[in-house]
Ligand SMILES: NC(=O)C1=CN([C@@H]2O[C@H](COP(=O)(O)OP(=O)(O)OC[C@H]3O[C@@H](n4cnc5c(N)ncnc54)[C@H](O)[C@@H]3O)[C@@H](O)[C@H]2O)[C@@H](O)CC1
Ligand SMILES: Nc1ncnc2c1ncn2[C@@H]1O[C@H](COP(=O)(O)OP(=O)(O)O)[C@@H](O)[C@H]1O
């Protein structure tokens with residue numbers, strides 16, 4: 457189980473352990489884990505450790521004491537840049553400092569000239585960062601980032617909020633790490649918003665704490681185990697009616713491509729029959745995928761189909777009418793793009809959505825989520841988990857808050873962050889593909905939460921697969937995603 461612990465949850469674990477473990481045990485273990493991670497990353501002889509005023513600095517000092525200590529077989533030059541604060545350090549940090557001072561580590565007060573560090577270890581601030589990094593600490597962070605050397609961050613890159621993945625700001629700075637070794641448990645902020653860029657590869661050091669001893673975490677990383685039960689082999693004796701119908705409703709004038717992308721994705725993700733009911737009909741057939749049945753949204757009877765509403769739908773009277781009808785009906789719904797903007801403008805439609813009994817998945821990007829919540833997109837991004845939770849509870853739906861580290865939340869408060877995907881997805885139409893996959897899995901009988909988790913995971917993995925084969929991230933197109941998603945789904949099913 458890939459748990460993600462908030463700062464408050466980690467502090468609670470720390471408090472309960474303090475009663476049973478001798479003082480300083482956790483810091484010693486953190487220092488040992490940090491020293492082995494540093495050795496594994498090291499290619500060269502010069503290590504610089506940055507030690508800040510708190511216990512994160514203590515971890516770095518422990519690591520320095522080990523790397524340059526009497527028992528080391530490491531042939532390296534260890535330099536420590538120690539920045540104590542005005543308040544006295546904790547007793548365990550004082551001990552770590554004494555051990556580091558007694559080692560062969562060389563202490564400096566300012567960043568030495570030269571850029572030939574083989575590795576820089578960031579122990580400036582961890583989960584105790586209380587305000588933006590300012591003054592000479594800020595200058596130090598900027599100077600370290602400008603060096604462009606490999607950086608191992610301890611617990612969390614200094615300056616990053618471990619809960620939200622936001623650089624603590626306004627206009628804040630954070631250490632740009634190559635790798636982050638995070639202690640006790642994994643943390644949400646390392647995996648969403650700016651977190652993935654700042655943390656680099658994330659490694660968890662449990663510090664000898666049995667995962668079973670930790671209380672349940674409030675969030676987790678998405679993984680196939682969360683939805684794999686729906687990937688059972690298909691029965692030989694099945695027919696197109698066995699895998700559900702999807703109808704994509706959208707496509708205002710000039711926006712015909714959006715519902716077609718959704719429909720293709722629904723088809724490639726395994727739905728039995730796929731329709732496009734267009735607001736502004738474009739033609740009789742999709743010549744690339746003649747399997748898709750094209751209809752006119754005005755007089756379309758969707759029957760029992762799962763509806764994917766919104767791709768390129770616009771805000772015309774017709775769009776409003778079909779949305780209203782869908783909210784009145786009993787079909788499972790995926791609401792995306794313009795459908796979300798129409799709902800954001802109408803408290804009545806929001807109320808209707810919240811009161812429906814049939815499943816609904818809503819797939820806002822941060823601006824659409826902001827409109828639905830009546831805040832700015834900066835507020836949404838400032839705490840993506842909270843925004844997704846709030847929206848799921850208000851709309852009584854599964855919420856997929858898109859972006860780097862997509863957040864999936866349900867009305868019961870369960871939250872997951874998705875680890876797949878890459879910046880190649882930052883291209884027009886990739887959201888339409890995601891909505892189509894969501895609809896397809898719903899139509900095939902997946903539970904809404906699992907359909908959302910599965911669709912987001914597969915969509916990201918499809919993009920990762922395309923990048924691995926050289927078709928991205930530069931120039932990856934949304935139209936390539938459905939076939940890659942199909943390959944990912946079949947690989948998972950095997
Ligand atoms: N929680 C635990 O059980 C463990 C914690 N450990 C380490 O301890 C860290 C947390 O330690 P702390 O609570 O001491 O917190 P930090 O070391 O993250 O920093 C807190 C210190 O920085 C100061 N400070 C905060 N924001 C500042 C700013 N913007 N500018 C200047 N000074 C600022 C505070 O006044 C305080 O002195 C973790 O991230 C981890 O690295 C480890 O030793 C392992 C076990
Ligand atoms: N940098 C990124 N890393 C991972 N996923 C991303 C990134 N940028 C965008 N995405 C994903 O791409 C999709 C974009 O959807 P959206 O913003 O609705 O675009 P559009 O409406 O043009 O299709 C979402 O699934 C989003 O999570």
Ligand SMILES: [K+]
Nearest residue numbers: 578581612614
């Ligand atoms: K740090």
